Amino acid sequence: MNRVRQVLLSAAFLSLSTTSYAAFEAVGAAKAHEVNVSAIIMFLMFVVSTLGITWWASSKTRSMDEFYTAGSGITGFQNGLALAGDYMSAAALLGVTSMIFFNGYDGMIYVVSFFIAWPLLLFLFAERIRNLGRVTIADIASYRPDPDPLAGSGRLADCRLLLSRGSNGRRRPTDRVVVWPSLQLRSDMCRVADGGLCHLRRHGRHDMGSNHQGDLDAVRRDIARGPRS
Amino acid sequence: MTPLFNTLVRRRRRFVACLTAVTIVPYYAFILVAAYAPRLLAVKVTSTSIVSIGWVIGVMLIVGTWLLTGLYVRRANGEFDGITARILLGEHK
Numbered sequence: 001m002n003r004v005r006q007v008l009l010s011a012a013f014l015s016l017s018t019t020s021y022a023a024f025e026a027v028g029a030a031k032a033h034e035v036n037v038s039a040i041i042m043f044l045m046f047v048v049s050t051l052g053i054t055w056w057a058s059s060k061t062r063s064m065d066e067f068y069t070a071g072s073g074i075t076g077f078q079n080g081l082a083l084a085g086d087y088m089s090a091a092a093l094l095g096v097t098s099m100i101f102f103n104g105y106d107g108m109i110y111v112v113s114f115f116i117a118w119p120l121l122l123f124l125f126a127e128r129i130r131n132l133g134r135v136t137i138a139d140i141a142s143y144r145p146d147p148d149p150l151a152g153s154g155r156l157a158d159c160r161l162l163l164s165r166g167s168n169g170r171r172r173p174t175d176r177v178v179v180w181p182s183l184q185l186r187s188d189m190c191r192v193a194d195g196g197l198c199h200l201r202r203h204g205r206h207d208m209g210s211n212h213q214g215d216l217d218a219v220r221r222d223i224a225r226g227p228r229s
Numbered sequence: 230m231t232p233l234f235n236t237l238v239r240r241r242r243r244f245v246a247c248l249t250a251v252t253i254v255p256y257y258a259f260i261l262v263a264a265y266a267p268r269l270l271a272v273k274v275t276s277t278s279i280v281s282i283g284w285v286i287g288v289m290l291i292v293g294t295w296l297l298t299g300l301y302v303r304r305a306n307g308e309f310d311g312i313t314a315r316i317l318l319g320e321h322k
Binding site for chain 2: 111
C-alpha cells in the first residue's frame with residue numbers, strides 16, 4: 001500500500017515538473033517544439049545511472065562512517081570548497097555567462113539571485129541544524145510528530161533535539177532547536193518527499209546498512225528522550 | 230533548561246532574523262526596481278562609462294552576502310560556540 005502511494009507521489013512530482021517546464025516553454029517561445037527524443041533518452045540515462053550508482057554504493061554501506069562521503073573525513077571547510085566549485089562550474093560559468101551574452105547586463109539579476117539564495121539557506125535552514133552532530137536532514141524529517149506525508153501539512157513541527165553522545169560517552173543535552181524554520185521554507189513537496197523517507201523507515205525498508213539503521217534508532221531515541229538538565 | 234541556554238537561543242534567533250532581513254530587503258528592493266523602474270538601474274555610472282548603476286549595485290549585493298556570511302560564521306564559531314561550551318560544562322547563567 002505504501003509502495004503504491006510512493007509511486008503515485010513520484011508520478012505527481014514528475015507531472016508537476018513537466019507542467020512547469022511546459023509553462024516555461026509556452027512563455028519562452030510561442031511556436032510548438034517537436035519532442036526531443038534524444039534529449040529525453042539522455043536525461044533518463046543520467047537518472048537511471050545515478051540511481052544505479054546510489055543503489056550500489058548504499059549496498060556497500062555498513063556503518064555510519066561509511067554512510068558519509070569519504071568515510072566522514074571531509075571537514076566543513078573542504079565541503080564548502082567542494083560546494084563552491086560545484087556552484088561555480090554549473091551556475092556561474094554556463095548559466096550566467098550565457099545569460100549575459102544573450103540578455104546583456106540584465107543577467108546580473110540572476111547572478112544576484114544565486115548569491116542571495118545561499119546565505120538565506122545558511123541563516124534559515126543550516127543554522128537550525130548546526131551542532132546537531134551526525135543527524136541528517138532526513139533523520140530530522142523522519143522524526144516529525146506526524147508521519148503521514150500529506151496530513152497536517154499546515155502544521156509546524158517543533159522538535160526537540162539533542163547533540164549526539166559526547167566524547168566521554170555521556171549523553172549531553174545542549175541544544176534545542178525548532179527544526180523546521182518555517183512553513184515558507186518547508187514546501188509541500190519537501191514535506192511529502194520527507195514523508196516518503198519516513199514511511200520507508202517505519203516499515204523497516206530503508207536500504208541503508210543495518211548498523212546505520214541501528215545508529216538512526218539510537219538518534220531517534222535520543223530525540224525522543226528530550227533534553228536533560 | 231538553563232537561563233544561559235535561553236540567552237543563547239534568544240541571541241541566535243535575533244541575530245539570524247537581522248541577517249535575514251538585511252539579506253532580503255535590499256534584494257527585493259533591487260528586484261522590484263529592476264521590474265518596475267528598470268531605467269533607474271540603466272543609468273550609467275559616468276557619462277562616458279558603459280557600466281550601469283545596476284551592475285554596481287548587483288556587485289555590492291554579492292559582496293554583501295559574502296560579508297554577512299562571514300559575520301555569521303564569525304559569531305557562530307566564536308560567541309555561540311563559546312556559550313554552548315559553557316552550557317556543556319554545567320554553567321547556568
